[in-house]
Amino acid sequence: MECSQKSQILPAHRAPGVLSDRPLIALDGEIWYCALGSLPLPDSMNVISSDSLSKTYKNGLGRRNEIKALDAVTLSIESGQIFALLGPNGAGKTTFIKLLLSIAHPSFGGATVLGRPIPNVEVRRRIGYLPENHRYPGYLSGTEVLTYFGRLARVPYDVLRERIPQLMEIVGLSARKDHKVKTYSKGMLQRLGLAQALINDPDLIFLDEPTEGVDPVGRKEIRDVLQSLSRQGKTLFLNSHILSEVELISDRLAILDRGKLVREGTVEEFTSAESQVEIRLTAEPPEAFSHAAAATLMRLEYAAHSLTAHISTPAELNRLIDLLRAYQCEIVSITKKKTTLEDSFLKLIRREVSS
Numbered sequence: 001m002e003c004s005q006k007s008q009i010l011p012a013h014r015a016p017g018v019l020s021d022r023p024l025i026a027l028d029g030e031i032w033y034c035a036l037g038s039l040p041l042p043d044s045m046n047v048i049s050s051d052s053l054s055k056t057y058k059n060g061l062g063r064r065n066e067i068k069a070l071d072a073v074t075l076s077i078e079s080g081q082i083f084a085l086l087g088p089n090g091a092g093k094t095t096f097i098k099l100l101l102s103i104a105h106p107s108f109g110g111a112t113v114l115g116r117p118i119p120n121v122e123v124r125r126r127i128g129y130l131p132e133n134h135r136y137p138g139y140l141s142g143t144e145v146l147t148y149f150g151r152l153a154r155v156p157y158d159v160l161r162e163r164i165p166q167l168m169e170i171v172g173l174s175a176r177k178d179h180k181v182k183t184y185s186k187g188m189l190q191r192l193g194l195a196q197a198l199i200n201d202p203d204l205i206f207l208d209e210p211t212e213g214v215d216p217v218g219r220k221e222i223r224d225v226l227q228s229l230s231r232q233g234k235t236l237f238l239n240s241h242i243l244s245e246v247e248l249i250s251d252r253l254a255i256l257d258r259g260k261l262v263r264e265g266t267v268e269e270f271t272s273a274e275s276q277v278e279i280r281l282t283a284e285p286p287e288a289f290s291h292a293a294a295a296t297l298m299r300l301e302y303a304a305h306s307l308t309a310h311i312s313t314p315a316e317l318n319r320l321i322d323l324l325r326a327y328q329c330e331i332v333s334i335t336k337k338k339t340t341l342e343d344s345f346l347k348l349i350r351r352e353v354s355s
């Protein structure tokens with residue numbers, strides 16, 4: 001099977017606390033194991049809490065090449081949120097998830113997941129994971145894939161018989177559930193991956209680039225599923241570099257660049273720090289106005305018959321309107337331009353690069 005051929009068994013010393021004969025899930029080139037018996041886990045406001053979490057990969061001859069993939073990331077994620085970790089390729093997003101799931105181990109720092117310090121295997125019973133670039137054997141049907149992963153997760157057959165059709169319904173694959181996976185589109189494969197991540201009815205779901213390579217219609221369908229999961233009280237942790245998407249669904253987000261946390265906040269906080277207002281005029285403002293406006297320290301950009309002002313408060317906007325009126329400028333319209341998450345992201349990343 002494609003999956004198991006790619007997989008490798010983690011030696012015990014790389015997976016402390018793991019019982020060796022209980023494979024839970026085989027994904028992304030790694031096999032996970034689950035411990036016997038499910039321990040009750042304490043509920044916590046912060047489902048994820050990392051403290052200076054760091055990872056340096058060592059490669060090459062004598063492991064001399066060091067790559068600092070994650071550099072002292074301290075982050076908390078509350079229960080019930082849709083949280084997105086954003087960043088360019090190679091920023092360390094996948095590494096962060098792998099550390100939280102104990103697929104890789106930190107070089108420094110630590111974290112708790114669902115109230116338990118990492119590494120912790122029992123918590124995986126309450127976690128779902130959609131890895132980046134996952135692949136399923138093409139000769140299996142969607143239902144067979146979910147049955148396989150369900151059994152690896154030790155979900156009893158009678159539960160699976162009920163749950164699989166429900167999940168297929170949720171992800172919109174009911175009509176194709178018995179078709180072979182090789183006939184699925186990229187969007188359908190991602191939705192099947194989503195169903196696979198939900199097979200153990202998890203409380204916390206990690207989704208690594210869930211809409212990668214999916215067309216706009218497929219992306220909307222995936223967003224709808226994620227929002228409906230969030231309404232059911234699940235906590236979702238997404239990795240993404242598709243900013244417009246994240247803006248539409250996330251409650252909070254953090255930007256990672258070259259392993260470092262650059263900024264964290266709500267989408268609103270990212271996009272409303274500074275507003276841009278476009279004021280259209282019947283004629284170009286006189287030069288005397290430009291001199292007077294320069295004294296206000298407001299940033300203005302002039303175009304033919306319009307100007308764009310970067311303002312922080314409504315008082316600033318009113319001062320600008322008073323000034324325009326004082327110079328007999330006739331206003332046609334005033335439009336607030338929203339800063340997109342992309343504007344904000346690019347500004348932050350560029351600042352990091354130039355610093």
Ligand SMILES: Nc1ncnc2c1ncn2[C@@H]1O[C@H](COP(=O)(O)OP(=O)(O)O)[C@@H](O)[C@H]1O
Pocket residue numbers: 057058059067068069087088089090091092093094095096
């Ligand atoms: N197993 C590994 N061995 C060596 N370097 C790695 C490994 N995994 C990731 N890296 C490196 O760590 C950095 C962060 O990678 P990754 O976490 O995959 O970033 P992202 O998911 O944001 O694209 C990159 O420079 C990547 O090449």
Ligand SMILES: [Mg+2]
Pocket residue numbers: 093094095132208239
């Ligand atoms: Mg990645």
